[in-house]
Amino acid sequence: MLALEAMANLPSEALLSDLAARLGPRGFTRDSAEMAPWLTDWRGQWHGRAAALVSPAETAEVRAIVALCAAEGVAIVPQGGNSSMVGGATPDEGGSALLLSLRRMKAIRGLSPDDNALVAEAGAILADVHSAAEGIGRRFPLTLGAKGSATVGGLVSTNAGGTQVLRFGPMRSLVLGLEAVLPDGSLFEGLSALRKDNRGYDLKHLLIGAEGTLGVVTAASLRLVPAPGSRAVAWVGLDSPVAALALLRQLEGRLGEAVESFELVPEVALSLVLRHVPGTRPPLAQAHAWNVLIEAVAPQGAPEAGPALETALAAAIEAGLASDAMLAANEAQAGALWRLRDSISEAERHAGPAAKHDISVPVSAMPRFVETVAAAVERRFPGTKVIAFGHLGDGNVHFNVQAPADSAAAWLEEEAPAVSAFVYDETAAAGGSISAEHGIGRMKREALAATASPVQLAAQRAIKRALDPKGIMNPGKLLAG
Numbered sequence: 001m002l003a004l005e006a007m008a009n010l011p012s013e014a015l016l017s018d019l020a021a022r023l024g025p026r027g028f029t030r031d032s033a034e035m036a037p038w039l040t041d042w043r044g045q046w047h048g049r050a051a052a053l054v055s056p057a058e059t060a061e062v063r064a065i066v067a068l069c070a071a072e073g074v075a076i077v078p079q080g081g082n083s084s085m086v087g088g089a090t091p092d093e094g095g096s097a098l099l100l101s102l103r104r105m106k107a108i109r110g111l112s113p114d115d116n117a118l119v120a121e122a123g124a125i126l127a128d129v130h131s132a133a134e135g136i137g138r139r140f141p142l143t144l145g146a147k148g149s150a151t152v153g154g155l156v157s158t159n160a161g162g163t164q165v166l167r168f169g170p171m172r173s174l175v176l177g178l179e180a181v182l183p184d185g186s187l188f189e190g191l192s193a194l195r196k197d198n199r200g201y202d203l204k205h206l207l208i209g210a211e212g213t214l215g216v217v218t219a220a221s222l223r224l225v226p227a228p229g230s231r232a233v234a235w236v237g238l239d240s241p242v243a244a245l246a247l248l249r250q251l252e253g254r255l256g257e258a259v260e261s262f263e264l265v266p267e268v269a270l271s272l273v274l275r276h277v278p279g280t281r282p283p284l285a286q287a288h289a290w291n292v293l294i295e296a297v298a299p300q301g302a303p304e305a306g307p308a309l310e311t312a313l314a315a316a317i318e319a320g321l322a323s324d325a326m327l328a329a330n331e332a333q334a335g336a337l338w339r340l341r342d343s344i345s346e347a348e349r350h351a352g353p354a355a356k357h358d359i360s361v362p363v364s365a366m367p368r369f370v371e372t373v374a375a376a377v378e379r380r381f382p383g384t385k386v387i388a389f390g391h392l393g394d395g396n397v398h399f400n401v402q403a404p405a406d407s408a409a410a411w412l413e414e415e416a417p418a419v420s421a422f423v424y425d426e427t428a429a430a431g432g433s434i435s436a437e438h439g440i441g442r443m444k445r446e447a448l449a450a451t452a453s454p455v456q457l458a459a460q461r462a463i464k465r466a467l468d469p470k471g472i473m474n475p476g477k478l479l480a481g
Helices: 013-027 032-038 059-072 126-134 152-157 203-207 241-258 267-276 305-318 331-342 344-351 363-380 408-414 416-429 445-451 454-467
Strands: 052-054 076-079 098-101 108-112 117-121 175-181 187-190 216-223 228-238 259-266 290-299 324-327 354-360 385-391 396-402
Touching (some): 013 059, 059 076, 059 175, 059 216, 108 126, 117 126, 228 241, 228 305, 228 331, 241 305, 241 363, 259 267, 259 363, 267 290, 344 396, 363 396, 396 416
Parallel strands (some): 052 098, 076 098
Antiparallel strands (some): 175 187, 175 216, 228 324, 259 290, 259 385, 385 396
């Protein structure tokens, strides 16, 4: 049987010289100072080394790089915005791999209002995709806090989620087609924006979420939707996550698909934001144990979204599902409310180290999970504090366990692994996933091996061996040996 990951070979001087000549000084470097920013993940947890940094400007150059590396058995680590939360785009410490940056490949190749589609290269920044879509009266309905740095290739390769999954689904639901270089240097040309294509196995869906282990995504056709005519953003205070889910279902019954975002925020997270993030203000007169941030939209030409949401929230308060609500009066207030939600991670960093978990459970299980498992963790690991928040409409919980204040550094090394194992066991028991939207990367390989079914793991390993028999694509990520 072939090894899942072959022993990486050092690139020969002939190969490096060939790449330097092909790519030029903008596309090739071995300078340690130039490479340094890209050899550590943005959270500072993972560090690596690379034989060289290659930055192709077009797909043909990616093909040449991969083909040359395949011939010598040299490992390749694809990288986009280097914003992975799980060490998925950082090479290991061996120093034999090539770090392949897609950042120069950032063109918007095409826009089609008739197809409701946009073709972007892998290095295109999400914020630029949003702007391009807006230019033709459309929008790309995936939004996340890192929109200023996250790239299309990274979003595809991690099947990113964000705050609008409730209505539009994750990246997998928004990718119409892909162009990718496979591990032998061949080109998968699948950019056609087909809504129906029944020609057998769909290689596109293998590449989405594969974290660069099956090939290098070079461009994607993305699904666009009409730009909304209006939007309404509200902050609601309530007693429990159970009440929050009941509120969501009531709003959906009244407003239908107008509800696009429904973010669950505990008071402990909001108070951290108000304490540590300058310029933030309490959205309601009194604090509430739990809060939700809601965004609803209305199509162009339809009545504005605000009055309908206000009426629905008034009915919810009358029914006892919520205690208080604040509807943003303008875009500035709407932005301020979203800032409270988007600043939770920043505020947590100020509060000290934490063991962070991006997990998902069935939506029906999430309200009980965030309360009962949080309480169980705090009992089992004295001195910890759980901050559980996230996308209630799709069951995605950001379940973060803050270290005890008096022993944070030692706790992360000695206790955090046991905390994570406990959280993942509880997640599996609830029928959930240890990774909702950040991927597996280096961080969760062993956890995946411990919690996934043998059938799932065997199938994934078989696919890896079939498409990447030399084991050169992003070794050390996703699947354990």
